[in-house]
Amino acid sequence: MPLPTAPLSKSVPPSSRAWLASHFRDPYVKARLSHPAQFRSRSAFKLIEMHEQYGSFLTRDVQTVVDLGAAPGGWSQVVAGKMGWTTEAEMESLAEDKTRDAYEMLYGTKNEQPQRGRGTIVAADLLHIPPIPGVRTLQIDFLSPEAGNLIRAMLMSPSNPEGKADLILSDMAANFTGNQARDTEASLDICLAVYQFVKTNLRTVQETGKKYSGTLLLKHFAHPLLTQFRKESLEPNFHYVIFCKPDASRKGSAEGYWLCKGWKGVQR
Numbered sequence: 001m002p003l004p005t006a007p008l009s010k011s012v013p014p015s016s017r018a019w020l021a022s023h024f025r026d027p028y029v030k031a032r033l034s035h036p037a038q039f040r041s042r043s044a045f046k047l048i049e050m051h052e053q054y055g056s057f058l059t060r061d062v063q064t065v066v067d068l069g070a071a072p073g074g075w076s077q078v079v080a081g082k083m084g085w086t087t088e089a090e091m092e093s094l095a096e097d098k099t100r101d102a103y104e105m106l107y108g109t110k111n112e113q114p115q116r117g118r119g120t121i122v123a124a125d126l127l128h129i130p131p132i133p134g135v136r137t138l139q140i141d142f143l144s145p146e147a148g149n150l151i152r153a154m155l156m157s158p159s160n161p162e163g164k165a166d167l168i169l170s171d172m173a174a175n176f177t178g179n180q181a182r183d184t185e186a187s188l189d190i191c192l193a194v195y196q197f198v199k200t201n202l203r204t205v206q207e208t209g210k211k212y213s214g215t216l217l218l219k220h221f222a223h224p225l226l227t228q229f230r231k232e233s234l235e236p237n238f239h240y241v242i243f244c245k246p247d248a249s250r251k252g253s254a255e256g257y258w259l260c261k262g263w264k265g266v267q268r
């Protein structure tokens with residue numbers, strides 16, 4: 001897809017012009033538009049980067065994944081690719097791709113291409129998520145009381161009768177208002193709701209026998225109240241929690257992610 005080079009229309013206000021200009025200069029926007037996997041969002045590169053740099057979590061033993069705040073679907077595309085849920089046409093276009101590094105970053109070596117994916121991926125968002133091979137989508141407000149049970153039901157299978165997940169991803173963010181108190185409260189509400197879901201749905205290390213299984217990747221906005229949540233709820237109950245700020249995350253943004261590995265179940 002060609003990048004816009006013509007001058008922007010005079011009807012576009014100066015503030016939007018500045019944003020659009022910096023948006024199209026952004027290397028991750030350029031990468032998204034030219035990448036053969038045709039990611040739907042620039043966020044896809046954040047997930048790839050965190051997986052690569054902060055400790056692999058999209059590993060072969062991951063069978064069930066929940067992607068919260070998934071629209072338009074970039075993260076789910078990455079997960080589906082990692083779990084082998086990619087159409088043959090996509091495989092062919094990727095196999096012909098000259099940027100082999102990008103290919104390998106997503107799918108491993110070419111000899112490893114499965115024709116059908118493994119496991120279950122459930123993606124949920126307030127917004128509609130256009131279909132992605134191998135991904136079960138749900139349009140719902142995750143903060144609504146029924147969301148947890150619906151997602152669990154979608155994870156259930158004969159081999160997973162309790163609907164447990166090996167990996168829970170949350171890129172959820174409420175609309176930014178610019179009011180710090182309100183934005184902090186919204187981020188905290190989302191983190192607390194995700195944590196409630198983790199308590200009943202993330203597979204524990206006791207269940208798998210693996211010290212670092214049961215992974216949560218959770219977006220949040222920097223604030224002392226969120227730090228307190230990390231200390232009180234995440235740190236005692238996971239083997240480790242690290243802060244991630246991928247390069248693909250805009251520098252001026254207060255967003256960051258916690259990568260939490262080794263869910264022990266609630267210790268306190």
Ligand SMILES: C[S@@+](CC[C@H](N)C(=O)[O-])C[C@H]1O[C@@H](n2cnc3c(N)ncnc32)[C@H](O)[C@@H]1O
Nearest residue numbers: 041043069071072073074075126142171172173
């Ligand atoms: C940064 S976008 C996610 C981008 C996505 N990870 C991707 O790669 O395409 C944040 C998403 O969170 C969703 N969201 C915010 N609050 C939500 C809620 N209460 N329930 C469900 N989704 C929510 C928004 O609708 C938005 O699509």
